Amino acid sequence: MNREDFPMLKSNIVYFDNGATTLKPQCVIDVMNKYYLEHTSNIHRGDYDASIITNKLYDNTRNIIGSFINADPDCCVFTSGSTMSLNMVVFGYMKKHLKAGDEVLLNKSEHASNILPWIKLSEEIGIIIKYVPLNSDYSLTIDNIKKCVTEKTKVISLAHISNVVGDVRDIETIGEFCSQNNIIFNVDGAQSVPHIMVDFKESNIDFLSFSAHKMCGPTGVGVLVGKRNLLENMDPILYGGGMNNYFEEDNSYELKSIPTRLEAGTPPIAGVIGMGEAIKYLDKIGMDKIHQYEKQLKQYFLDKVKDISNLIIYNKDSDSGIVSFNIDGVFAQDLAIYLNHYNIYVRAGNHCTKMLKDDIGINNTVRASFYFYNNYEDVDRLVEALKNSRDIFKIIL
């Protein structure tokens, strides 16, 4: 779908590294260029024409986000991306509200940015991290979560869609369970908000993080969405301009209200404007349509590779457009380099979930992650290359 909107696709590449970052449509590039070419100015003041235009576009991005994921616009905080959003949750909120012995439930297929901050917090204040066991297909189920909950469980933190296995977690049910049990529900939406409809309020989410660059937007910008009372009780990680009302010689100061309080300093203005445009663009296509299409691409891939006997696929059943695989006896990175020879872009690695190796028993995989602008021909090219992989060393050595 919509391939013509993406300048990168004019070259002969097959871009299957969408889990890492996505291509940008012309409309996103255009609004950002327009900011730089025609109305460069800072925000928070509107005394001249260019700044009035900039402020309007900037502020309106909150409305676009709010209606996209069903949240109040002023509860959508601009950040530098999922990593920063998750760190703000842990060090801005949890550090202040959790105490030694409180339990946080994670699992081993989380991204580093939803594990390492917690490990650091545990080191600092003595919270206890528990890893919910994964199923035999490496997915995370509500039953396994419930088995790990004790009266000390204060937080359940998970990715809505995991970035290696690509399983879609049932956040509606988990969110309801959390709200019934007074548990904070922290959702990493980095891999879901770009691909599937997410309803912040309906799913009883307390905090939601995502990055613009994984959803056709620019790098360096993302969002933290939080429930109002939680954001109001969150400490800023950064202090400075734009977020205070006043500060005095006697050390007294007053901070602005949310969301501005949590956005010190000059933000990535072009980035925020580009992110707004990207979300409008996705919304126009329709998130349900995007999700269905990606699943069809994945099924098509699975059907086509059935007969490749040396191909190992780790997540056949997961409900998203992510496939993780290896060719038997070939190191993942060698396979990625081989595929690059056919202009097929995939990712080799442990995908920042270094702990998953304990469960899969395998360190590294190749990941192909689909997006709506991929087509069946892209998949055919990947399948063809995988079929010919006996030539791999002739090509890469």
Place this chain on the structure above:
Amino acid sequence: MDDNLRREIILENYKEPYNRGLIDDENYSKINSRSDSCIDNLDFEMMINNDIISDIRFDGEACAISTSAASILIKELVGKKVDDALQILNNYKNMINEKSYDKELLGELIVYDEIYKQPNRKNCALLPSNAIDKLIGRLKK
């Protein structure tokens, strides 16, 4: 060098690397080696006796270039005097980094003389040599 022969030597050392498998002996000094730009992850062990490298072993997960380079380097270095080994390592690194080098000193390592054509693979070729270099540095002290 003929491409087929080059490939054959690399593959042989990738599929059945020399001295693969650690022995966890306390007379060995140990180092882990990873790179920022790729997912190679290798451990090395080395023993030096009377200024002679008496053994090097390695294990881990890495690509064909890294693994084979570890294997060939170990073959070239075991049994050498420490200073000679350092010279071989230096010469090898010079080749990978496109500086001038002495072909005579390379032995089988010559199979990597065209790695510079794939700049993203230089780090793979250098991962084992850097690790071994560091280990020697540590043991010399």
